[in-house]
Amino acid sequence: MTRRAGDDPTTNGSDDHGASGLGRRRFLRTSAVVAGGALVAGCSSGGTNASANGSNASSNASGGANGTVGNASGNASTNGSVGIKSFRGSGPLVESRPPLKGPRIDDLPDLSGTLSVYLGGGEGGLYTQFLDLLQKMYPKFNVKLRTASSSQLANTLITEVESGSPKADVFWAVDLGALGVVANNDATMKLPKKVVKPVPKSFHPNNQWVGVAGRARSVPYNTNKLSANQIPNKVQKFTDTKQLQGSMGWAPTYGAFQSFITAMRLLHGKEQTKQWLKGMQGQNISEYPDEFLVSNAVADGELAAGFANHYYSLRVRAARPNAPIELAFTKGDAGALINAAGVEVIKGTERRQLAMNFIKHLLTAEAQEFFATRTFAYPMIPGVPPVGGLPTIDELNPPEIDLAKLSNLEPTLTLMRETGVL
Amino acid sequence: MSTLGDGRIDIDRGTVLRGGLLALAGAIALAVVAPIAWLVVRAFDMGIESALALLSSPSTVQITINSALLVAAVTAGSVLLGVPLAVLTARTDLPFRRFWTVLLALPLVVPSYIGAFAFVSAFGPRGTLADLLAPLGIESIPTIYGLQGTVLVLTLFVYPYVFLTTRAALLSFDASQIEAARTLNHSYLGAFRRIVLPQIAPGIAAGALLVGLYTLSDFGTPSIMHYDVFTRMIFVEYNAFGRGRAALLSVLLLGLTVAILGIESRLSADDGNAYAGGRRGYTISLGAWKWPALAFCTLVVALCLIVPLGVLALWLFRGGPGYSAGGFAFEWSYGLNSVVVAALAALVATLAALPVGYLSARTDGMLTDLFDRMTYLGYAAPGVVVGFALVYFGVRYLPGLYQTLPLLIFGYVVRFIPQAVGTTQSSVLQVDRSLLEAARTLGHSPLASFRRVTLPLIAPGVVAGAALVFLTTMKELPATLLLHPSGFKTLVTYIWQVQDAGYYGAAAVPALVLVAVSGLSMLVILTQEGDDVR
Numbered sequence: 021m022t023r024r025a026g027d028d029p030t031t032n033g034s035d036d037h038g039a040s041g042l043g044r045r046r047f048l049r050t051s052a053v054v055a056g057g058a059l060v061a062g063c064s065s066g067g068t069n070a071s072a073n074g075s076n077a078s079s080n081a082s083g084g085a086n087g088t089v090g091n092a093s094g095n096a097s098t099n100g101s102v103g104i105k106s107f108r109g110s111g112p113l114v115e116s117r118p119p120l121k122g123p124r125i126d127d128l129p130d131l132s133g134t135l136s137v138y139l140g141g142g143e144g145g146l147y148t149q150f151l152d153l154l155q156k157m158y159p160k161f162n163v164k165l166r167t168a169s170s171s172q173l174a175n176t177l178i179t180e181v182e183s184g185s186p187k188a189d190v191f192w193a194v195d196l197g198a199l200g201v202v203a204n205n206d207a208t209m210k211l212p213k214k215v216v217k218p219v220p221k222s223f224h225p226n227n228q229w230v231g232v233a234g235r236a237r238s239v240p241y242n243t244n245k246l247s248a249n250q251i252p253n254k255v256q257k258f259t260d261t262k263q264l265q266g267s268m269g270w271a272p273t274y275g276a277f278q279s280f281i282t283a284m285r286l287l288h289g290k291e292q293t294k295q296w297l298k299g300m301q302g303q304n305i306s307e308y309p310d311e312f313l314v315s316n317a318v319a320d321g322e323l324a325a326g327f328a329n330h331y332y333s334l335r336v337r338a339a340r341p342n343a344p345i346e347l348a349f350t351k352g353d354a355g356a357l358i359n360a361a362g363v364e365v366i367k368g369t370e371r372r373q374l375a376m377n378f379i380k381h382l383l384t385a386e387a388q389e390f391f392a393t394r395t396f397a398y399p400m401i402p403g404v405p406p407v408g409g410l411p412t413i414d415e416l417n418p419p420e421i422d423l424a425k426l427s428n429l430e431p432t433l434t435l436m437r438e439t440g441v442l
Numbered sequence: 443m444s445t446l447g448d449g450r451i452d453i454d455r456g457t458v459l460r461g462g463l464l465a466l467a468g469a470i471a472l473a474v475v476a477p478i479a480w481l482v483v484r485a486f487d488m489g490i491e492s493a494l495a496l497l498s499s500p501s502t503v504q505i506t507i508n509s510a511l512l513v514a515a516v517t518a519g520s521v522l523l524g525v526p527l528a529v530l531t532a533r534t535d536l537p538f539r540r541f542w543t544v545l546l547a548l549p550l551v552v553p554s555y556i557g558a559f560a561f562v563s564a565f566g567p568r569g570t571l572a573d574l575l576a577p578l579g580i581e582s583i584p585t586i587y588g589l590q591g592t593v594l595v596l597t598l599f600v601y602p603y604v605f606l607t608t609r610a611a612l613l614s615f616d617a618s619q620i621e622a623a624r625t626l627n628h629s630y631l632g633a634f635r636r637i638v639l640p641q642i643a644p645g646i647a648a649g650a651l652l653v654g655l656y657t658l659s660d661f662g663t664p665s666i667m668h669y670d671v672f673t674r675m676i677f678v679e680y681n682a683f684g685r686g687r688a689a690l691l692s693v694l695l696l697g698l699t700v701a702i703l704g705i706e707s708r709l710s711a712d713d714g715n716a717y718a719g720g721r722r723g724y725t726i727s728l729g730a731w732k733w734p735a736l737a738f739c740t741l742v743v744a745l746c747l748i749v750p751l752g753v754l755a756l757w758l759f760r761g762g763p764g765y766s767a768g769g770f771a772f773e774w775s776y777g778l779n780s781v782v783v784a785a786l787a788a789l790v791a792t793l794a795a796l797p798v799g800y801l802s803a804r805t806d807g808m809l810t811d812l813f814d815r816m817t818y819l820g821y822a823a824p825g826v827v828v829g830f831a832l833v834y835f836g837v838r839y840l841p842g843l844y845q846t847l848p849l850l851i852f853g854y855v856v857r858f859i860p861q862a863v864g865t866t867q868s869s870v871l872q873v874d875r876s877l878l879e880a881a882r883t884l885g886h887s888p889l890a891s892f893r894r895v896t897l898p899l900i901a902p903g904v905v906a907g908a909a910l911v912f913l914t915t916m917k918e919l920p921a922t923l924l925l926h927p928s929g930f931k932t933l934v935t936y937i938w939q940v941q942d943a944g945y946y947g948a949a950a951v952p953a954l955v956l957v958a959v960s961g962l963s964m965l966v967i968l969t970q971e972g973d974d975v976r
Contacts, residue, residue, distance in 0.1 A: 166929070174683065175680060175683065175685060179830070179837060273665065273681070430683075437501055
C-alpha cells in the first residue's frame with residue numbers, strides 16, 4: 021500500500037502528530053532501525069498518524085514492527101538508523117552522537133510535485149545535497165532550484181513581487197536579514213503554528229519565516245597566542261584589552277558581521293556602537309573579505325583572534341585537526357548573537373501545501389542532524405545537539421533582541437561608513 | 443560592366459543603405475542602453491535630500507578620487523605591458539608566437555576574485571612568499587594591499603585588452619611604409635614611433651578604453667586588495683537592500699564613465715586620417731633580443747596564470763573535508779554551458795557591433811559617434827547593476843524571456859558589446875579607402891564591396907573583438923547569477939558557490955577547466971586571424 025501524495029489537501033490534518041508527544045516519536049525512530057532501509061527505500065514506514073485522516077493511514081510492515089520494539093531510548097549506534105545515517109555527516113567532529121529527539125520524516129506526508137526554491141548563499145551547497153536526498157526519497161518530488169547570494173535573491177524576489185509575478189514558492193536563505201527584508205516587503209505568507217512549533221519562538225518571531233539552522237557569532241582565537249581567560253566575555257571590552265592590540269581581524273563587508281553590528285546598535289544605541297567601532301579601529305584591527313579567511317588567519321597565527329561565525333572555525337578544524345584554533349563566546353550581548361538560515365513561503369504561490377510540508381521536513385530530527393553534522397550549524401530543534409563540543413543552544417547566552425529587526429541594516433551601514441569601517 | 447546609369451542608381455542605393463545602417467545602429471545602441479535607463483528611475487526613487495547627502499559625503503568624494511586614480515594607473519600599466527607584447531607576438535620572429543599569443547591573452551579569463559585572492563595568498567602577509575623568505579631573515583615584505591597591489595593585480599589581468607586590440611591593429615597594418623622608413627635610415631624604434639604608432643593608435647586607444655572602463659566596473663580585486671572604490675560601495679548597498687542608493691551611486695559611476703569617454707574622444711579625435719593601404723605583413727628580426735623577449739613573456743605568463751592556478755592547486759591538495767566542495771559536485775557539463783553561452787554572446791555582440799563600429803569609423807556624424815559611445819555605458823556599470831536592471835525589465839516587460847538564455851545572452855551583450863565595437867571601429871579605420879574606391883569603380887555595390895573588400899580586411903579586428911567578448915563572458919559572474927535559467931550552471935557560478943562557502947580548493951578544478959577551455963577556444967579563434975600568424 022502506498023501513501024498519498026504530500027500535497028494532498030488532507031496534509032494539514034495529519035499535523036496533529038506534533039501534539040501526540042515525544043514518546044510516540046521515539047517509538048517510531050526505533051522502529052526505523054528495525055525496518056532497516058525503509059526510510060530511503062520506501063519512505064513509507066507507517067508514520068502517518070491516523071488520528072485526523074484515518075482513511076489515508078497506512079498499515080505496512082514497519083508499522084507492524086513498531087509493536088515489537090518497546091525500548092525507545094536506544095543507544096548511539098542503533099539510533100543511527102539507516103535514515104539518520106544517510107543524513108549524518110562524518111569526520112573527527114562527528115564521532116559520537118547522542119540519541120536524537122524531534123519530529124521524524126516518517127511522521128510526515130510524502131512530498132510530491134515540483135517546488136521552486138530560491139536558495140540564497142553559497143553555504144547552501146550542502147543544502148542542495150539535502151535536497152538531493154529528499155528527492156531520492158520521494159521520486160515524485162522535484163525541486164527547481166535557483167542559487168545566488170541571499171541578498172541578490174532577496175532583491176530579485178522583491179523586484180519580482182513588485183511586478184506581480186514571483187517565480188519562487190520558497191525562499192531559503194542563509195541570512196535572516198534577507199528573509200526579513202522580503203517579509204517586510206509584504207512578499208511572504210504566514211506560516212501555520214503547527215509548522216513552526218518545533219522551533220523556539222525567537223527563531224520565528226512573526227511566523228513570516230522560520231529558522232532552520234543557526235549560526236552563532238563567536239571569537240575564534242589562536243591557542244598558541246591566547247588562552248581562553250584572556251578573551252573578554254563582553255564584546256564591549258574588546259576595545260581596551262591590551263593583548264588584542266594589533267592582532268585581531270574582522271570582515272566588515274560580510275553580511276553576518278553587519279548583522280552583529282546591527283544587534284549592537286539595537287542593544288546599545290548608535291553612539292555606543294560608534295564608539296565600539298572606533299575603539300576596535302584604535303586596536304588596529306585588520307580587515308578581511310570574509311569570515312572564513314578571518315578564521316583561517318587565526319589558525320595560521322596571522323591573527324590572535326577575530327570575529328566570525330562559529331562554523332568557519334569548525335571547518336578549519338575539520339580540515340586541520342591540529343590547527344591551534346578554539347572558539348570563545350561572549351555573554352548576553354551582540355557578540356553572542358545567533359543568526360540563522362531560514363525559510364519563508366512566497367505570497368502568491370500555487371503550491372502552498374507542498375511548501376509547508378517541505379518546511380516541516382526541514383524541521384525533522386533527520387534534517388537537523390544533517391545541518392548539525394554536515395554544515396556544523398546549530399540545530400533549531402532542542403532534541404538535536406550541535407557538534408564539536410560546542411555549548412548547546414541554551415548554554416549560549418544570546419542577547420534578547422527581535423531577530424526580525426536585523427533586516428534594518430541601513431542605520432548600521434551609516435554608522436560603519438561614518439567611522440570609516442566600510 | 444557598369445554603365446553610368448547603373449552607377450547613379452548605385453549611389454542612391456548607397457544612400458538608402460547608409461540610412462538603413464544608421465537606423466540599425468541607432469536601434470542597437472538604444473537596446474543596450476535601455477536597461478541602464480532603469481537606474482536613473484531607481485535613483486529618483488530616493489528623496490533629493492538624501493541623494494544630495496550621499497553625493498556630497500566625504501566617503502563618496504574619496505571613492506571618486508580612488509576610482510579615478512585606479513583607472514589612470516591600470517590603463518597606463520596595461521598599455522606599457524600590452525603594446526610590447528603585441529608587437530612581439532604579431533611582428534617579430536619570436537619563437538612559438540601562436541603559443542605565446544594564446545597564453546598572453548588568457549589572463550583575461552581568470553576571474554578577478556581568483557586572481558586577486560591568489561596574489562594575496564602568494565604575496566600577502568603570511569603568504570607563500572613571506573613563508574619562503576622568513577628563514578632567510580627577511581621579516582616583512584612590502585604590503586600587497588592598497589592602491590599598488592590593486593593596480594598590479596588588475597593590470598596583470600586586464601592588459602590583454604590592449605594586447606589583443608593592438609595586435610589586431612598591427613596585423614592589418616601596411617608594411618610598405620615601415621620599409622620606406624627603414625630605407626630612409628630610421629631605426630626600428632624610430633620607425634615604430636613615427637610610422638607604426640600613429641597607425642595602431644586607434645587600436646591601442648580602443649584597448650585602453652576597455653581597460654579603463656573594466657577597471658571601473660570590477661568589484662573583486664579592489665575588495666580583496668582593501669582598496670575602496672565605487673563598485674565596493676555599490677556592492678555594500680545592494681547587500682544592505684539599499685537599491686535606491688546603489689542606483690544613485692551607479693548613476694554617479696556612469697557620470698565618471700561619460701567623462702572617461704569624453705577624454706578618450708578628445709585624445710583620438712584626429713584618427714580620421716588613419717587609412718592604411720598596400721602590402722601587409724612584415725617581421726622584425728629579434729636577433730639576440732630573442733632571449734630577453736622570451737624571458738619577458740615567460741614572466742608575464744608566470745604571474746598571470748601560474749601564480750593563481752598554483753595557489754588554487756595548493757588549496758586543493760591541502761585536502762580534508764574542510765576544503766572539499768561543500769556539497770557541490772562538479773559536472774563537466776558546466777564547462778559546455780559556459781562555452782555555449784560565451785560563444786552565443788560573442789556571436790550576437792559581434793554582429794550587433796558591426797554596424798555601430800563601421801558607421802562610427804566611416805562617418806564623422808555626431809549621431810554615429812553618439813551611438814558608438816552609448817554602447818559603452820553598460821560596460822562600465824558593475825555586472826550586478828546591469829543584472830538587476832534586466833531582472834526588472836525581464837519580469838515587467840518580457841516575462842516570457844525572464845530567466846531564459848536569450849535574456850542572459852542579451853545581458854552579456856549589454857555588458858560586453860563595446861569590446862566588439864571598439865575593435866571593429868579601429869580596424870575599419872585602417873582599411874585603405876582607395877581599395878574601396880577601386881571596388882566601387884569596378885561596379886561593385888556598397889554591400890558587395892563591404893563583403894569583398896572591407897570584411898576580409900577588418901576580419902582580424904572583428905575576430906579579436908569576438909575573442910574579447912567570449913573570454914569576458916566566460917568569467918562573467920554577477921549578471922550570470924541574476925539572469926541564468928534556474929538550474930543552469932556554468933563554470934563561474936560553480937566557482938562562486940564553492941568560494942562563497944569558503945571552499946577555495948574546490949575552485950581549482952573548475953578554474954583550470956575555465957582556463958583550458960578558453961585556451962582551446964582562443965586557439966580556434968586565432969586561426970581565423972589569417973596566415974600571417976605562425
